[in-house]
Every structure is written in C-alpha cells, then in structure tokens.
Amino acid sequence: MAAQNGEAKRTKVPMRVLVTGGTGLVGQAIHRVVQEDPCEDEEWIFVSSKDADLTDPAATQALFERHQPTHVIHLAAMVGGLFRNLKYNLDFWRNNIRINDNVLHLAYENGVRKCVSCLSTCIFPDKTTYPIDETMVHNGPPHDSNFGYSYAKRMIDVQNRAYYVQHGCKFTSVIPTNVFGPHDNFNLEDGHVVPGLVHKVYTAKRDNKPLTVWGTGSPRRQFIYSYDLARLMVWVLKDYQEVDPIILSVGEEDEISIKECAELVVDAMDFKGEVIFDTTKSDGQFKKTASNAKLRKYLPDFRFTPIKQALKETCDWFTENYDTARK
C-alpha cells in the first residue's frame, strides 16, 4: 500500500478490535492513536487483567464471547526486568505460553480475521550477526537470562504459522526495538533504559544530587516512541498481509548512544546538576542493530517522531503523573 504524506495509509474495513494489555505502554499509545483518528465502522475495546485472566481458557473464552472481536491486537504478557526473569524463568515461560495459546486459539475459534501479537528484539539469538532481521528469530538459543520469556514469545511466531498452514488464519506479529513513552514502567530495578534515565533524572533533580549513568554511555541503541509504534501497529493490523513478523524500528542511522539519550533527558527535564558516568559498570553490547528494511519497503515515507520531542513528551508525562506512574 503506497504511503501518502508520510502517513500510513489505512484501508477502511468495518471492525471490532480487541486490544489485550490495553493499559500498558503500547496499549495506551494505541488508545491515543485511535482517539486522535477515529474511524467510522470501527470499535476499539481495550482490556486488561482486570477484565480477564488470560492464563485461564474459560475466562479468555468469556472475553471473546462478550466482545465478539473481528480483529485482535495482542499485547498482554507477563513481563519483567532482568532479576525477575532470572528468578522465575518457568513462570515467564508457562504464563506467557498459556496467555498466547488462549488468545490465539480463541481468536481462531471465534473467527477473528486478523490477530497481531507483539514480540521483542530481546528474544533473538544470543550469538548472532548484525544487523538482525526478521528471518533470524529461530536461528539459535536466546540469551540465557530470560530464556523462558524468550521462547514463549518465539512460540507466537511458530503458532501463527501453524494456524496459517492448517486453517488459513491471518495471525502475525511485530518486533519492536526499545519502546518508550508515557505509561511505561519507570521502576529502576525492572524498567528499561529510557524510563530508568527519566526516573533517575527526576530524582536527581528533586534531591539535588548528581545523575549517575551506568557505563561509559557509548553503546548505541534504536529507540521507538510508543506513539509511532502504535501508528505502525494499526497499519499492520489493517494492511500487512504476511504471517512472518515485521521489525518496527527506526533505522540504523537513527541509533543514538546512551550518552546522547541521557543528554536529551537532562535537557527535557531541565536538569542542571552534575552528570557522572560510572565506567566501572558494564556497558553491555556496543550495538544491537536491527534492520528495518522490511518496514521501509512497505512504508518508505513513514516519519518517526523526532527523538527530542518524543523524550520531552515522555519526561513531561512522568513529571505530571509522578504519583500514579508505575515505579
């Protein structure tokens, strides 16, 4: 589908879209996208664990029966930071396998026309060449620290393909790189790099202390703003016809270093204190580049929100919603 004005062109189709994990980082962004651009003949239903325990087949069945969705965006998952993953590999594996199996199987049984699930670049093979692309997901074992979570996510792709081969279902998946935005998990133990920096700068500013960034700041990462990811996921839901996953990310040219990211957050939050880089801490991998060639082939003119603006919006949200933000 050709893009116009850099915006993803959308096909009009009457639909009732069920979004699981609707209150999380990505779910909230989809909510925003849908509210900004409501389409006639479209009904969007955002659900969370309050509405149904998706590890339970009967509860999931009841959810599908209640809403009769024609489409599903499946974002719900048991997620956690490094420490939780290390300790509870089994729970991460079992709960996510069950959630995904319940959602996909009930989507099939209830005649859902399209189901888009969410993978992650962290599930790719630990030993790999770069840039990583969609064809490499199953080419070797994932990093050992979160193997339960990673294999459960990988099985979404296996299950999608199985449903396509056996039943012709159009179930597919997306693979975002590092997502950030409002409604993230800003917990310093469990959260990811951007929310961690935002929270740290906020605290340093409030307590009049230096900001300490772990490592040298030189590793480079691709970040995708949740709002952009949401726009792309809605496009995938409506117009992406493959069963194979698609990486959703800015290009390699838009990678930024952790140092640059920290500086942008410092600017956005108007932090005037000292910034220290604790070089005794590990940098992790220098680059983990994911190729967005497939996305660019489909949407050559899609424009990502400039990172400065995206980080400003995220920092402002955190500051205004400090009391209720997950931390």
Next chain:
Amino acid sequence: MATMRVLVTGSTGLVGQAVQRVVSENPTEGEEWIFVSTKDADLTDFEATEALFQKHKPTHVIHLAAMVGGLFRNMKYPVDLLRNNLHINDNVLYNSHKFGVQKCVSCLSTCIFPDKTTYPIKETMLHLGPPHPSNFGFSFAKRMIDIENRAFNKQYGCKFTSVIPTNVFGPYDNFNLQDGHVMPGLINKIFIAKRDDTPFTVWGTGAARRQFIYSYDLAKLIVWVMREYEEIDPIILSVPEEAEISIKELAEMVIEAMEFTGEVLYDTTKSDGQLKKTADNAKLRGYLPDFKFTNMKQAVKETVDWFVNNQDIARK
C-alpha cells in the same frame, strides 16, 4: 508401600511396550510400575492429568505419551501437533512438579533437530536453528520439553530430563504404510508382497544410511536414565556411527527374516532423502562404555516374527 512408584505414560506404544517387557523381565522389590495410556487419562486435559497423578502419586515418571503422525499428518495439522503436545507435556511436567516427582524422563526425537546442521548431530545442537518445515509443529513442541525441563530445574530444582532416540523399531510399532517409519514400512510391504506374490519395491537407491535402535535396547537405556542419569540436558540414545546401515542392507535383513523369495526392485526415481543423518552417541558411551545393543539381525527377526504373529492387533 513401594519405595519407587513409576508412572509410564504412552505405555501401550512402541517404546512403552518395550519398557513393560524390560520391567517384567527384571522386577525389583520395592518398585511399583504403573503403565497408563489414553484409556486412563486424556493428558491434554489438566484436570484429568492431575487426577491421574493424584490417584497414583508417582515418585518417578517416564513420559512417552505424545500425539505423533507420519509426514502427511504433520504437514496438514501443525496446530494440533503443536498444541496437543504442548498441553500434554506441560500437564505432565507441571503435575510432576506439583506431586513432588523426583525424576521425570521425557522422550524427544532426532527429527526435531535443526534442518540445516553439521553432522554428526550432538545433544548441544538441539536449538541451533529451525527444524524441517514439514513437521515444525511437532518439533517445536518436543523442543519445548527441554526448555521446560531447564526452567523447572532453575526455578524449583526439579530433576526433569529427556532422551533423544534415533530411529526406533520393534514389536507394537505403527506398521501403517502412510504414517509409519522406514523399518515397519519395509516389514509391512514385504509381508504384503509375500502374501500377494508380487515384487517388493524399495523407494530410492537404498544407499541412504541410518542408525536404528531396537525398542528393547531403548527401553533398557531409558530405565537406566531414570535411575542413574543426573543431568537435565538431554542424552542421545543410539547405536554408534559404525553401526549405521544402509536402507538396502536393512531391506535384505527383513527379506531374510521373512523368507521372501520374490523379486526385489529399487525404484530409483524416488528420492533417497538425506544420505546420512548421523547422531553422535559419545555422551552415552561416556556413561555406559560396555552397553551391548541387541544384534541387528536378531532384533529385526523378533520384530518381523511379532508382526507376522500379531496381524490381528498390529497397527496398520
């Protein structure tokens, strides 16, 4: 009260029957062996599996039950093969943990290894790439047994492990020509050729080489694994590379065992499949350097005799 209570799932199948034979030949005091099949519980159902464990309270489990199929079923029903096996395996492993099972041994297969790989294949290569697309549903479900074993060990210290046999054969196999594997297929074909006085046609040149393990030997090794093998990582159970035989040699053994005197044809228009798929049994040899496999000719003869004498119950 028995000190060891072993629950064997899938016990009426090819391997399960061999385990029954091994156990009946060598009964050990203080041991109780419970052989179950689909008649006793639908293992895809969590409650039914839990009730089975509740009833027998096993201390050990040999988990052989699975949904299996030949090439055509695998290609047509990947969802069913994936889901049913994921459910069966999760129900058995989870209930093994819940009921404090000390050791659970599950059964993988060399067919689940990466499609693109170097040879000989070793246990460490299991997850190094995607399996052959023709049976990806089955293969991924089986691979997840190893993942789940490791996760249970990491989170709860459970001793759940698995074995990887090469081509198994023996009495009680599936001799169906569509669904069955190469050995039972040859036996059934020769049986029919002999009965109908027609030539017997082998597909391919007969040059492909394979490692076969007699179900009786596999059963002895699985019982050893259950008792003595302490690793969570899987172990390949197979004859060594030197004992590989060609399909032609195999056909000749079956012909001899069945006293077939008719014409033997090789349809060389049919594919040979891979020339060699050698699996490395070095790990097994490290543990059991003196284990003696049943002589191949004898194993084939026993299998053939069983098939001929059990036409009424043989699956075909």
